[in-house]
Structures are given as structure tokens and as C-alpha cells.
Amino acid sequence: MDKKVVLITGGSSGIGKSIGTYLTSKGYVVCGTTRNLEKYPDFDAFKLITLDVKDQQSVLDCVSEVVSLEGQLDILINNAGMGITGPIEETPHEEILNVFDTNFHGPVHMMKAVLPQMRKQGGGLIINITSIAGYMGLPFRGYYSATKGALGLVTEALRMETKSFGISITNLAPGDFATNIAAGRYHAPVLKDSAYEEVYQKSLDLMNEHVDAGGDPMEVARKVYAIIQQKKPKIHYPVGEFMQKVSLLLKKILPGKVYEKLLLNHYKL
Template sequence: MDKRVVLITGGSSGIGKSIGVFLTARGLKVYGTTRSLEKYRDFGAFELLQLDVRQPESIHAAVTEIILREGRLDVLVNNAGMGITGPVEETPHEEILNVFDTNFHGPVHMMKAVLPQMRKQGSGTIINITSLAGYMGLPFRGYYSATKGALGLITEALRMETKDFGIQITNVAPGDFATNIAAGRYHAPVIKGSAYEEIYQKSLDLMDAHVDSGGDPMMVAHKVFAIIQNKKPRVHYPVGAFMQKFSLFLKKILPGKMYEKLLLNHYKL
């Protein structure tokens, strides 16, 4: 049995839960986290701990508890995150700060919390769940793209900084998957009379349709398990439908305006 200890933020639902269920079935000791244990008293897939990635003291308490119980921490899956939509011009600034706290600052605090223990062990794996949206600025999802893009870049930097510590750091970038992210996403309000009113509403309807028709999040769980088994993982792992992953290749080879036109056509703008 694989005795490695895994911590998955945002493990109570969606991609995080799928990863936790898959790894538990393969013998790893999994701890998931949620901001509200009260909502998941009957959760039995694996153990949940209280943790809010926006609160460093909450992070410290959870990581310390796992190390006290297990004596080690082998894998961190930075999965907790939130969606946000809205015109760049009209999204409330407090919501911009909140999504950066959740999707970027939170994972950075998590990595800072686990690195000393992994360095002490001389081993460990950190997997940051970013997004295909982090490779491009998507219309009306610009702030989400920015947070995930920033996390992908910090992953690249940290890999090089920690290369001598026996710690493997990578990111997994999912495309559209059938999860509850749309329900928890912050939507900037559609403002009556706004210059963006009609086009933003149309984009919202299309985004929800894409999530509803998304793939099985177990695809991401399979990829995470494969990475854990890999002693030298790659920097980036896009996961999703063929055309979603192919869009990354197109971005590399096409002129900027031509790629922009493809996005505009895709989002019917």
C-alpha cells in the first residue's frame, strides 16, 4: 500500500473530491480541506480538515495538524479556487482582490507552509491546479485568466528555486469539466443600460453551457496520480478535450490577431 500523505485544498467537491477519491482508492492517505466542516459532517470519502486558503493562520493550523498526525507530508494539491466573470471595467474591485486571494495568494501561502517539511524530508510533490484559461485572456473571464496565469508562472519560478531540495513542482491545467464551479462563481452583475449589457449576458449563458457539457473530472484525478508516480514531472500538464488542448498549440503558432479572431468566433462575440 502507498503510504504517502496527500493534502488537497478544496477537497469537498468537484475536481478536488474526484482527486481525493481516486488517490484514496489507490492506498494514499488523503486529507482534503473545506472552508466549512459544518456542511460536510456526513462526508466519508476521506478526512476533511477546516482550511481557508485566504487565511494564513488557518493554513498553518491544518498543515501542522497533518504533520503531527502523520510525521510527514508528501503531496500538496493546490486545488481550491473560485470562478469569476464580468467585464474588466465593471467588476467590483473587492471581488478582484478576493479572487486573487483565493486563486493566487492562497496557493502561494500553501506552498510556503509545506515547503519546510518537504525540504526536511528531502522529497515532496506540489501540484498546482491552474486552468487552460490561464494561458490566454478570455473575454469576461479576464480576472480568472489572470489569477491562473499568475499561478502557472509562479510554479515555473519555484521549480527552479527548489530544484536541489528533492521537491517536484508542476501544474495541471484543466479545461471545461462538469463540476459545481459555475454555481460558486462570482458573476459581476449585468448592469441595465451598460455598454456590455447584451454581450456580457450572452457570454454568461455560453460559459454555463460549456461547464454543463464538460468532461469527467476523474480525468484530472488520473493525471494527478500519474504525476505523483513520476519522479521527474513536466512543468505543464493541460487536461481536457482535444480541441481545448489544441488551442494552446494554436496560440503558439498563430499571429496574435488571428488567434484573437478564433476566440471571438468561439465565444460568438
């Protein structure tokens, strides 16, 4: 089979659907995933497969189905994820565990499931969709930042561990894009008479404005395609507005308190 086979987690909407649609137009064989296949009876952009990244058996079944259908699995794009907002102090612990299960443990389950197949084939590519938020602790998004930051560090470690197998692993960190992530995000409730009530509500409103005014997810899809064309992908790729990408450079070169002040001003805290 000449065409490369791509598996995209969270492929039914948003960034995942954009990536899948774009890669299909470029001649790739794309399998996307969703937790609730019955919700998409008319989905025809590419093949959809049932998957819950938090369920290890579901992960193994999904990878096995792709290999059985297509005979190979060349590229994994770990895109499935969820948002979470709230004060560090007031976010319920079960929700913290849930977001780590989805955004961190889920991609790890996927990588562990595809690596044996990629070794068998003599190579492969894994693209972990993290976030620019994973490079910094953002106020009232601290747990989201933590999940994406953790995945970015695992990406760095795993690409060194698997280099001798011909497997490339990279991290693609989007900024704000116009998707339905805000609708599916867990919001810790704004508690009346909480010490954080006013400032958290203001930050929540600002976050939603950023997502609503975000860029076209197809920009992420084009970046994924560009990465796939690279013989030796880099470790990290940011994608987003100019200032979002500049923020990563500033994080590296500015003193910690100066950078913190920029974030405080940005979020009007």
C-alpha cells in the same frame, strides 16, 4: 510509514473530491480541506480538515495538523479556487482582490507552509491546479485568467528555486469539467443599459453551457495520479477536450490577431 500523505485543498466537492477519492482508492493517505467542515457531517470519502486558504494562520494550522496526524506530508495539491466573470471595466475591485486572494495568494500561502516540511523530509511534490484559461485572456473571464496565469508563472519560477531540495512542482491545467464551479462563481451583474449588457449576457450563458457539458472530473484525478508516478514531472500538463488542448498549441504558433479572431468566433463576439 510507507504510504504517501496527500493534502488537497478544496477537497469536499468537484475536482478536489474526485482527486481525493481516486488517490484513496490507490492506497494514498488523503487529507482534504474545506472552509466549512460542519456542512459535511457525513463525509467519509477521506479525512476533511478545516482550511481557509486566504487566512495564513489557518494555512499554518492545517499543515501542522496533517503533519501531526500522519507524521509527514509528501504531496500538496493546490486545488481550492473560485470562478469570476464580468467585464473588466465593471467588475467591483473588491471582487478582483477576493479572487486573487483565493486563486493566487492562497496557493502561495500553502506552498510557503509546506516547503519547510518537504525540505526536512528530503523531497516532495506540489501540483498546482490552474486552468487552460490561464494561458490566454478570455473575454469576460479576464480576472480568472489572470489569477491562473500568475499561479502558472510562479510554478515555473519556484520549481527552479526548489530543485536542489528534491522537491518537484508542476502545473496541471484543466479545461471545462462538470463541477459546481459555476454555482460558486462570482458573476458581476449584467447591468441594464450597460455598454456590455447584451454581449456579456450571451457570453455568460455560453460559459455556463460549457461547464454543464464539461468532462468527468475523474479524468483530472487520473491525470494527477499519472503525474505522481513520474520521477521527474514536466512543468505543464493540460487536461481536457482535444480542442481545448489544441488551443494551447495554436496560441504558441499563430499570430496574435489570428488567435484573437478564433476566440472572438468561439465566444460569438
